[in-house]
Amino acid sequence: MAVDPWFVIFKKINTVENIDVKGIVVEHSLYNELETFKMLNFDLEQGVASESVVDIAKKKLTFYFDEVSAKCSGNEITEDFLLCANDILGGYFSYYYSTELSNNIYKQISDCDTNSYLIYDVANLLGYSVSVMYTPGHSLITWVDSNGERKYLETTASNNHGSVADIRRDVYIKSKLGRYYHPFSGGDILDVYKSLILIKAKDKSYISKIYDDKPYLNVDAEYFYYIKNSSGLTYSIVNIMNELHEQQLATKYIKLTLAEWYYNKGNVEKAYSYVGDIKLNNCYSTCAEISSYIGYSRLTPKVWWFFSYSDLGDLYDINISLLDFYAAWLMLFLMVVFFMKKLLLNIYIR
Incomplete structure (x- = not known):
């Protein structure tokens, strides 16, 4: 659950390409064991989404996995693959704070959690070893590079196209809870979801x-x-x-x-x-x-x-940090001033 006040205030939605699901065939034998498909089935079981929404979501997921496989699987370095997969994701999914995976995929919106689930699954499906790491109110992709260094992918950066993250930044809030700052995979990700x-x-x-x-x-x-x-x-x-x-x-x-x-x-x-x-x-x-x-x-x-x-x-x-908190209030104030000015100008012209 990424918390970025600039996104929150402006509901900044990047222009994305609509995924046409006509003709898309879901390979259930290949995808049913993926965590994302288990999440979609859980949403259906729990009444979070309808069968038609889940069905379309699975087709859109299939499309995304196929796109990444075709365009990114040739990368030998994990970081290059992840940046490629994240870039494709940003072309089809707009950033929007959200929770349930099924409705997100159906609407082609995503936040840090949805991004992490998608990239985690497609990476491991294609043979790249990555995990999901949680911080308070947020999640990232993490992996160990060829030099033994643990690295992190901020999936929501660059308008949902992603970039390598520096978790020493204040935006990543520290916590003593065991869920945070540890790599998770498989069933643990599903249970957190x-x-x-x-x-x-x-x-x-x-x-x-x-x-x-x-x-x-x-x-x-x-x-x-x-x-x-x-x-x-x-x-x-x-x-x-x-x-x-x-x-x-x-x-x-x-x-x-x-x-x-x-x-x-x-x-x-x-x-x-x-x-x-x-x-x-x-x-x-x-x-x-x-x-x-x-x-x-x-x-x-x-x-x-x-x-x-x-x-x-x-x-x-x-x-959220105090700096972001006051910045968000300032931006709200400026927005009110802007719209009031526009309103008064329209009244004056009339």
Whole structure:
């Protein structure tokens, strides 16, 4: 889930070529074991997308894989192949913040996650060894070059055409959570995807198995979300969340859930301490609502509600830097001034 305020404000959509699915035959025997096809089937199973949408998405994926195979597979160096595959991707998929793979492929839009899934699958399909790496609110492609150096591909750079990344930059937020800054492949990528679309899934109970079987994926927030909205929180679950907070491993959603819990139990001071632990520029819709509910006074950036983050920003721990936060507000202000000037000019001319 890439968070780039310049994209968010302008909804910057590059002009892409439409993929005509007529005549495209999906080789299910070849592609069904790919993580992207498993994700599409999961979307269908969970009611995230219709059968017709998934069918078209599979054809568009097939087209992309064939294009990359024809134009990029001759590259002996992994980096050259990845840049080639990413460049082709940018020609057919516009950058747009999104979650579910099926609808993204169908509409030919993508963000960091969708890009990473596509490039991961086509690379490994054609014999290149790459992995997906997650950072808070973001994902990249990573691989080890012939010199033994680990390298990274920022798939959303250059208007979705990609470039080699320097993860030392501040835009890549650091975190102690085990999911972040480690290479993942295969079923782990699929399970992370399942956690990311939890809100939209018809049957959310699957998150319990991921939580139990793969603690290193850190789907704690998603699991607690499921528990809270199904059977309800218990003291034992709250104790687990408190332990994560004490270890500085609690996500925003966990802090907000604890704040609401303790406020309802009458411990207002403790509730305030959890909300106060969340920086202003990282407080989105749910954070704003809970802050207001418990009476914690803060200036909340409600403008971000308009930019489609809402509950996703808090549940999935999306973050932006202070510089990006204030830059986004400045750009919004300039946009308002520009449109007001244009409106007044039109009125004057009339």
